[in-house]
Amino acid sequence: MTRKLRVGIVGAGIAERHLAGFDWIKDLYEVVVLCSLDEERGRKLCDRYAIPEYTQDVDTLFRRDDLDLIDICTPPDSHFDLSRRGIEAGKHIICEKPLLGSIAEVDEMAGIVARANGPKLMPIFQYRYGTGLQKLKMLIEKGLTGRPFLTTIETHWWRGPAYYDVPWRGKWTSELGGGLLGHAIHAHDMLNYVHGACAEVFSYGATLVNPIEVEDTATLSVKMANGSLASLSMTLGSRKEISRLRFCFHDLVAESILEPYTMGRDPWTFIAGDEAHQARVDEALAAYETHEDGYTRQFELFHAAIIKDGEPPVTLQDARNSLELVTAAYHSQRTGQPTPLPITASHPLYRSWLPDDMRPAQNFQS
Helix, strand or coil: CCCCEEEEEECCCCHHHHHHHHHCCCCCEEEEEEECCCHHHHHHHHHHCCCCEEECCCHHHHHCCCCCEEEECCCHHHHHHHHHHHHHCCCEEEECCCCCCCHHHHHHHHHHHHHHCCCCEEECCHHHHCHHHHHHHHHHHCCCCCCEEEEEEEEEEECCHHHHHCCCCCCHHHHCCCHHHHCCHHHHHHHHHHHCCEEEEEEEEECCCCCCCCCCEEEEEEEECCCCEEEEEEECEEEEEEEEEEEEECCEEEECCCCCCCCCCCCCEEEECCHHHHHHHHHHHHCCCCCCCHHHHHHHHHHHHHHHCCCCCCCHHHHHHHHHHHHHHHHHHHHCCCEECCCCCCCCCCCCCCCHHHCCCCCCCC
8 A cells, every 4th residue: 555645734825736736646645734824725725625734833843743744835935944944853845936045045955954864855846747848858868859959938927016916026035036036937947857957147137017126027048058058038027928948959849838837738749850750759759658747746756756765856956956047147137247057155146146235144054
């Protein structure tokens, strides 16, 4: 019989999507408690998903012996402290994006996890598990794409004034960044997921759509470590919302659907350079084994990693790659120069990409 992991969830916003993901795999997870300061939303989620306990006291979750895992679905500025406390309490951790608030925090968290020697931490990048993107990964692994040339990614969404009525949104100290950090981060993770680490970033960023502190429009030109190039654009001022990923390889072009929030899913198009190669691609695609996608698939893989004591399907290094891209973009926007990667401890934004007058005091041991 499969061991069922007992989960406590912190938060009642994006937590609803996590709960829907857990709900598909009830043989693997049991959500036994939800913690939220928003009692109305929290209790509604408890009723909808048959969660037996509601609390507003997060401290009790870390002390409980009957929880295997804590799922953190809170605003970004709370992620480091909650993750640290969970790991030090011996709990496995799932944490929503953006995982943490600086490269230094990622490196410090890696040390915390290593010292705990057992609990695992998994950042959320559920878009990776869309069937379309997984088919591209399969074609790459089978050697059917050839050398990569160019990737273009568009995250063109709409966020009007009402979106920023939530007090923590649009502010450096609580949201930690703008559209690059909170919206395009999933699409940009797909760039790293397919091609690996970035080598250099040049970026322009601006606040054009709403009167907020952080950026809502940006463009990035990226050199990848594998030698290919990428062009990324993000705006929260697109009345027609789309997300589009297009990967150009020597032997193949892969293009996503345009649906803004599930662009990793089928039907993607895969166009080869000639009929013979198209036939090989089509044959591989026809044999693809379909799995659950999104949160459900990521949670499914995390369960296997915990039971078998393996590496989480999304790692701290994956989160570091993602946040390095954001850090490099902010640095380039402020200096007007390309920013090389990786971001090391000597980089001026290593400990925080927030503007100088908003940076918290930090005492990391990294």
